[in-house]
Structure formats: C-alpha cells, structure tokens
Amino acid sequence: MKQAISSKAGARTALPRWQLQRVVAYIDHHLDQPLRSCHLASQCALSASHFTRAFKQATGLSPRLFILQRRVQAACREMLATDQPLTAIAHACGFSDQAHLSRSFHLQMGTAPLAWRRMQAGALRA
CATH class of the missing domain: 1.10.10 (Arc Repressor Mutant, subunit A)
Structure with missing residues (x-):
C-alpha cells in the first residue's frame, strides 16, 4: 500500500x-x-x-516583498552613484512613479528617498 x-x-x-x-x-x-x-x-x-x-x-519573504526590497536597494545604489532625479531612478528600478518609490522606500528605510540621499551625500563629504 x-x-x-x-x-x-x-x-x-x-x-x-x-x-x-x-x-x-x-x-x-x-x-x-x-x-x-x-x-x-x-x-x-x-x-x-x-x-x-x-x-x-x-x-x-513573499516574492512581491522580496522584489520591492531589491528595487529599493537598486534605488539606493542609483541615488549614491548618480545625481539623476528621483523620477528617473524610480522608473529605472521598476517603480510605477516617484510616489511608489517614496512609499516603498519609507516603509523599508524609515525616511524619504530625498532625505536619505542628502544624509548619504553629507556622510560622504564628512
């Protein structure tokens, strides 16, 4: 059996x-x-x-959350490597618009993308 x-x-x-x-x-x-x-x-x-x-x-993580995490990580790399506007970075990383990037970024990083970019730029100069 x-x-x-x-x-x-x-x-x-x-x-x-x-x-x-x-x-x-x-x-x-x-x-x-x-x-x-x-x-x-x-x-x-x-x-x-x-x-x-x-x-x-x-x-x-579910595939959806894993993908969002990878997109936010890619956006972080782009913000550090280039001075492209957030709208261009959002589209290059697969977000539908800058607001989608901002919501996802804030949920994961605890701050807005522009504020994070400015903090990172200040840290690199110091």
Whole structure:
C-alpha cells in the first residue's frame, strides 16, 4: 500500500539553492520590468503557487516583498552613484512613479528617498 505524502511536508520545502540563485539573478536583471510570480516560477519549472510557497520558505519573504526590497536597494545604489532625479531612478528600478518609490522606500528605510540621499551625500563629504 502506498503511503500518502502529507501536504504539510510538501508545503515546507524551500527552493534549492540553485533555483533561488537563478530566480534572484532573473529578478535583479529585470527589475525595471513587471515581475509576476508566474514568470519567476517558470524559471524553476514550477507552478506559481508551489513556487510562491517555496520562495517564501527559502527567503522569509513573499516574492512581491522580496522584489520591492531589491528595487529599493537598486534605488539606493542609483541615488549614491548618480545625481539623476528621483523620477528617473524610480522608473529605472521598476517603480510605477516617484510616489511608489517614496512609499516603498519609507516603509523599508524609515525616511524619504530625498532625505536619505542628502544624509548619504553629507556622510560622504564628512
């Protein structure tokens, strides 16, 4: 008699390291584009629902929150490396507009992007 596999056991399986690395590289390379779970799942040949559970198990974040985090990190790098306006940086990092960047940035960093940029510029000069 075959033993049924518990659904809890399957739900707790994280993505293997090679799949996670592949997906993270894909996310980083396509930050300026809309990224949907079904596209990310296809990088691992998984269904969107299984991918989402396994991704969260591996990273501790849902794909959506992970992508927002990576976009804010990319915006930080751009603000330090260039003097482009925040609108251009927002679009280059995949945010729909500067307000979307500001909301996401403030939630993660605790301050507005422009204030953060000014603080970083002051710290670099000191």
